[in-house]
Amino acid sequence: MKTLFTNPVLVKELKLRFRNLKSFTGILFYLIAMSVFVFGFIFLATSLTGNGFFRPDESFMLFSMMTYIQLGLILFITPALTAGTISTEREKQTLNILLTTSQTSFQIIFGKMTSSIAFLLLMIVSGLPIYSLVFLYGGVSPSQLLYIFLFYMLTLLAIASIGVMFSTLIRKTIVAIIATYGAMIFLAGVTAFFLLISVQVSQMGMTSPATTMSPIAHFWATINPPAVLLTLLQPPMEEQLQTVTLVPIPLWIGYTIFYVLLTAGSLLLAVKKLRVNMNKYK
């Protein structure tokens, strides 16, 4: 832990990020938008339905919607925060100097990624008081909230790693950002489309319920964040999916394995490619 907070790149990045007014206005607007959404929803549910009270099932619906909004936030903001970490240094001509210091490539990459994630985490944590309003009305268990936060962490880490990797491999920030958004759209959107296609294909000419296993459909569901989030929010959806794919493995297990590997692979590649391999020609 001490090493984490003495990482020079991390300390410097945090200093630079929090000296920037944009960081605070970003959080302010995020909280305003979230408050308007939550209080608006509660207002509509209590006054317009004529009941005068907020039911636990409505509270759960609000929680689910907010959870998806947070996921959207992670998916859309993480690439923008991470895909420029190394390439911006390169463009500003500060990278060469940094690379001649005695910091290891891992320290540099780790410091860069952690500082970007720290900002996003601050954003999520700052929204917690608004988020926790749903507990006032019941319908959501604290353990469910914990699982969802762990899910957020893993998703955030994976996308941040992809962003840092592209930022290291690609010279121009704009191209690195596009590549990271491309990867994010593939993981969150294209896999959902492939899931639908593979479910359709596996069910062709069959009567319900399914009789043959469809691991491909299960795989696409496993790596799709919105699908996994759905099974965390609504566990019966998991059983429903299993009746279609006949694969008895919970989605979160595959998701964890896949995204941990993706994170490790991306970081490893970024660390390896940050500096030239001086001995390569030998």
Next chain:
Amino acid sequence: MIETIGLTKKYGSFYALQDLNLVVEDSTVFGFVGANGAGKSTTFSILATLLQPTAGDTFINGMSVTKNPQEVRKQIGYVPDFFGVYDQLKTDEYLDFYGASYGIKPKERAELIPKLLELVNLENKRYEYVDLLSRGMKQRLCLARALIHDPKILILDEPASGLDPRARVEMRDILRELKAMGKTILISSHILPELAEMCDSIGVIDNGKLIAQGSVADIQAQLQSEKVLRVKIIGDMQAVVSFFEMDPFVSQLVELQGKNTLQFFYRGSEEDQLQLLQRAIQQKLPILSFSEEETDLEDVFMAITKGVEIG
């Protein structure tokens, strides 16, 4: 000590650096001179572990740059030709960040930073934002940054480029001070006189090849073995051109536009030069004057790197 052995860098079929053999002794200042694109920055990038050579190797205090880059980084302080700074960092924070990057403890850094700022005459800019400093100040700050881990070797790529005359003088004074401190300094420039007075030895690089190496006086003598001669003509220019082109000691003959004058490099001795003139007179060539051009160190450098016309 810095030693490069057969250092080569190739991009496709283009040689940015070809078989560079160089030795820089401890506590000396070595000037690396060459036109833009000659291979100076490529050499420095390899020395700074930023570029991988195609062949050969470099040793910094006996450590191979290709086999032991992490250790080499601790031994060198590198100032690139172009560099940026982090906006929104103050001068002392900038140095503190790099001090931490070299693993220097916070207490030591706090003692070191004022001393370094004093060395580069920036003590009154300690709490100013780095991006608000002038180019000359940034250059000096970058030099202080390169010194933060007290390296034995300094690699300075065009440290005076883009500076106004006053900033150049200030930079030169600091380098003199560093030389007095016993640092081994490898410094590049495309302007030879800029380096001549402060260097113990210099190397001239052209098209990726080291074409001369030695003390400033040696290099000057070596390069000045080629004289520049000027011949003013009245009448048939072509006959005179043909005559001089035939001489084996004449090279790079050019006609100075609108001046009825020929100019060329001459490698022969004074006796050869006398005979050349006598032959020209015997052949009754329309020569009005025959003179040796005054050349300074800069002209000689330009001559050997075949850059531009002299005069």
